[in-house]
Amino acid sequence: MLKIKDLHASIEGKEILKGVDLEVNAGEVHAIMGPNGSGKSTLSAVLTGHPAYTVTGGSVSFNGKDLLALSPEDRAHEGLFLSFQYPVEIPGVSMVNFMRTAVNEKRRYHGEEPLSAADFLKLMREKRAIVQLDNKLAARSVNEGFSGGEKKRNEIFQMAMLEPKLSILDETDSGLDIDALRIVAEGVNTLKRADNATIVITHYQRLLDYIKPDVVHVLYKGRIVKTGGPELALELEEKGYDWLKDND
Amino acid sequence: MQQYIDIYNEHRRAIEQQSPAAMNAARERALATLLTGAVPARGSDDYEATDLGEIFAPDYGVNINRVAFPAVPATFNCALPTLSAAPFHVVNDTFHAPQNAQLAPGVVVCAMRDADARCPGVLERYYNRLAADGGDITVALNTLLAQDGVLIHVPRGVNNDKPIQLINILNAAATLMAVRRVLIVLDDGAQASVLMCDHTADATRRYLNLQVVEIHLGRDARLQYYEMEESSATTGRVSSLLARQERGSSLLVDSITLNNGITRNNYRIDIDDEQCSTTLLGMAIAGAGQHVDNHTLINHRAPRCKSHEMFKYSLDDDAIGAFAGKIYVAPGCPGVDAYQGNRNLCGSPRARMYTKPQLEIYTDDVKCSHGATVGQLDREALFYMQQRGVSLEAARTLLKQAFMSDIVDAVQLPALRERLRHLVERRFTGADALCNNCTLSH
Numbered sequence: 001m002l003k004i005k006d007l008h009a010s011i012e013g014k015e016i017l018k019g020v021d022l023e024v025n026a027g028e029v030h031a032i033m034g035p036n037g038s039g040k041s042t043l044s045a046v047l048t049g050h051p052a053y054t055v056t057g058g059s060v061s062f063n064g065k066d067l068l069a070l071s072p073e074d075r076a077h078e079g080l081f082l083s084f085q086y087p088v089e090i091p092g093v094s095m096v097n098f099m100r101t102a103v104n105e106k107r108r109y110h111g112e113e114p115l116s117a118a119d120f121l122k123l124m125r126e127k128r129a130i131v132q133l134d135n136k137l138a139a140r141s142v143n144e145g146f147s148g149g150e151k152k153r154n155e156i157f158q159m160a161m162l163e164p165k166l167s168i169l170d171e172t173d174s175g176l177d178i179d180a181l182r183i184v185a186e187g188v189n190t191l192k193r194a195d196n197a198t199i200v201i202t203h204y205q206r207l208l209d210y211i212k213p214d215v216v217h218v219l220y221k222g223r224i225v226k227t228g229g230p231e232l233a234l235e236l237e238e239k240g241y242d243w244l245k246d247n248d
Numbered sequence: 249m250q251q252y253i254d255i256y257n258e259h260r261r262a263i264e265q266q267s268p269a270a271m272n273a274a275r276e277r278a279l280a281t282l283l284t285g286a287v288p289a290r291g292s293d294d295y296e297a298t299d300l301g302e303i304f305a306p307d308y309g310v311n312i313n314r315v316a317f318p319a320v321p322a323t324f325n326c327a328l329p330t331l332s333a334a335p336f337h338v339v340n341d342t343f344h345a346p347q348n349a350q351l352a353p354g355v356v357v358c359a360m361r362d363a364d365a366r367c368p369g370v371l372e373r374y375y376n377r378l379a380a381d382g383g384d385i386t387v388a389l390n391t392l393l394a395q396d397g398v399l400i401h402v403p404r405g406v407n408n409d410k411p412i413q414l415i416n417i418l419n420a421a422a423t424l425m426a427v428r429r430v431l432i433v434l435d436d437g438a439q440a441s442v443l444m445c446d447h448t449a450d451a452t453r454r455y456l457n458l459q460v461v462e463i464h465l466g467r468d469a470r471l472q473y474y475e476m477e478e479s480s481a482t483t484g485r486v487s488s489l490l491a492r493q494e495r496g497s498s499l500l501v502d503s504i505t506l507n508n509g510i511t512r513n514n515y516r517i518d519i520d521d522e523q524c525s526t527t528l529l530g531m532a533i534a535g536a537g538q539h540v541d542n543h544t545l546i547n548h549r550a551p552r553c554k555s556h557e558m559f560k561y562s563l564d565d566d567a568i569g570a571f572a573g574k575i576y577v578a579p580g581c582p583g584v585d586a587y588q589g590n591r592n593l594c595g596s597p598r599a600r601m602y603t604k605p606q607l608e609i610y611t612d613d614v615k616c617s618h619g620a621t622v623g624q625l626d627r628e629a630l631f632y633m634q635q636r637g638v639s640l641e642a643a644r645t646l647l648k649q650a651f652m653s654d655i656v657d658a659v660q661l662p663a664l665r666e667r668l669r670h671l672v673e674r675r676f677t678g679a680d681a682l683c684n685n686c687t688l689s690h
Contacts, residue, residue: 076637141650162637
């Protein structure tokens with residue numbers, strides 16, 4: 001599904017990714033771990049097309065398409081979703097209006113008719129239930145005045161609405177209490193199917209107790225330095241990242 | 249400016265013959281003001297970003313002999329038909345009343361020439377009272393040349409619950425200056441809402457709308473006044489609104505510029521007694537070649553009054569926006585609570601915004617503050633929306649609409665609020681001719 005080859009990227013002239021190789025297949029859950037500043041969030045930003053980053057080398061193919069040649073919105077239409085570490089508050093834009101625009105633009109991209117108002121509201125209701133998102137939140141402006149937990153649930157709600165093929169969850173566990181973490185993780189697990197895949201970016205093992213990865217990667221200084229099974233996450237939890245640095 | 253003074257001198261008799269005595273009585277002083285005052289240059293104190301000389305430079309004709317234009321051009325269709333079943337029209341500067349105006353008993357909406365018959369004494373008492381020392385040379389020019397106008401009078405204690413809608417249309421076969429004059433008088437305890445829509449029906453001609461609106465609010469009177477400009481690139485507008493509030497009165501003025509050529513709006517609100525509340529709101533959306541300049545003065549001349557002012561601009565392409573707002577608090581006015589805000593969005597590196605907030609306070613025990621910002625659309629918010637599949641263009645539109653949403657939400661007439669929301673969306677999605685082709689089936 002996703003093939004990253006020797007990806008280099010920089011921001012304001014500073015190289016952050018220094019040759020990332022990664023392959024994700026349908027049905028898999030990958031975890032990317034690593035210390036602060038290793039390039040985890042940069043990788044998600046580059047894959048989704050954030051304009052602040054410049055790709056300086058390498059390639060990314062997504063279901064056979066050259067991902068890096070697509071606009072951010074077309075990457076989304078092709079099925080790429082990023083759950084933001086810090087979801088943006090957008091005062092004055094209602095969740096309903098925002099989601100209706102997003103869903104219908106995706107449908108148009110795929111040559112489908114826009115959803116009727118009734119069908120759209122029905123879809124909103126169904127998907128809200130997955131993350132127990134209050135109707136009142138759905139009626140408000142995007143993320144405005146939401147608590148940390150509500151924002152993360154709102155991300156997973158949008159993921160449910162858009163049914164992506166590949167979801168990247170960037171530090172989805174940060175700022176969550178244990179109940180919210182459970183709800184978010186259950187939401188992600190509910191949405192897991194044989195034909196989609198998930199990349200979980202996290203600092204800690206904690207989230208991986210709820211979302212079981214098939215493969216764990218360690219990103220360090222802009223490169224993936226180690227790949228293993230779920231046991232690698234446990235090892236990192238126990239030993240920290242320092243032992244990797246020693247191998248440098 | 250001289251060419252218009254010449255017109256007056258040459259056609260003085262014709263002008264006076266067409267006009268009520270109260271209008272004629274005001275002309276001498278206006279002429280003196282014009283003869284002694286120079287046209288302020290661009291860059292001068294009150295005209296930092298707007299070239300008044302350039303606005304008046306085209307050789308506009310004035311309809312001295314009151315040539316009749318069609319009451320309402322056949323092609324014309326207003327954006328707000330649900331608001332008032334029977335709107336009043338002003339074509340250029342001639343007033344037309346509908347057959348079946350729906351007004352509360354005693355309420356008069358009439359041409360100034362009919363004022364003596366319809367509500368004796370009102371015009372004499374109030375006409376030009378605020379405009380005489382209005383200061384601006386353009387007000388004097390209006391007073392010099394105005395031949396007719398609209399009088400709205402709501403008598404003591406009457407609540408005219410349906411909005412009074414005035415649709416102003418520019419439509420002539422020549423380059424024309426419409427000299428519009430409006431007087432709104434609400435006696436003690438009266439209530440009304442007024443909506444003025446400015447349109448240009450034939451946008452192949454150049455027009456100038458030279459307008460003066462005077463508003464008098466008696467004790468405990470309540471007025472909502474909305475003015476919406478939806479004209480054309482060929483239209484200039486120089487408008488002055490002068491209002492005076494008596495004890496306990498409440499005034500909302502909402503200035504909306506959706507489409508225009510070059511616009512200069514002056515607002516001066518004199519708060520003359522205690523317990524008044526004043527809200528002055530503004531929205532300007534401007535794109536290529538458009539210029540919007542709002543100049544405001546909230547004149548606190550009495551203790552314990554509250555005023556709130558907020559103007560928002562969204563500028564694209566090479567649009568120019570200007571805002572100058574002064575809050576003045578006279579000596580001996582404790583307990584005044586005044587806020588002024590001006591928030592601006594520049595959607596293009598070529599757009600220019602000039603903002604000048606001023607507080608002038610001569611009483612210690614008051615609460616006055618202001619804030620002015622000029623910024624761009626939030627890049628992180630745009631990317632967030634793009635990541636969800638919203639195109640950059642649609643994301644920009646959503647953010648711009650969101651930026652204006654508090655001004656739209658502050659409209660107190662539900663039908664106007666919904667209509668305005670729709671018109672703002674259409675404006676930002678690039679739909680032209682907002683009003684002329686708009687349907688209500690959405």
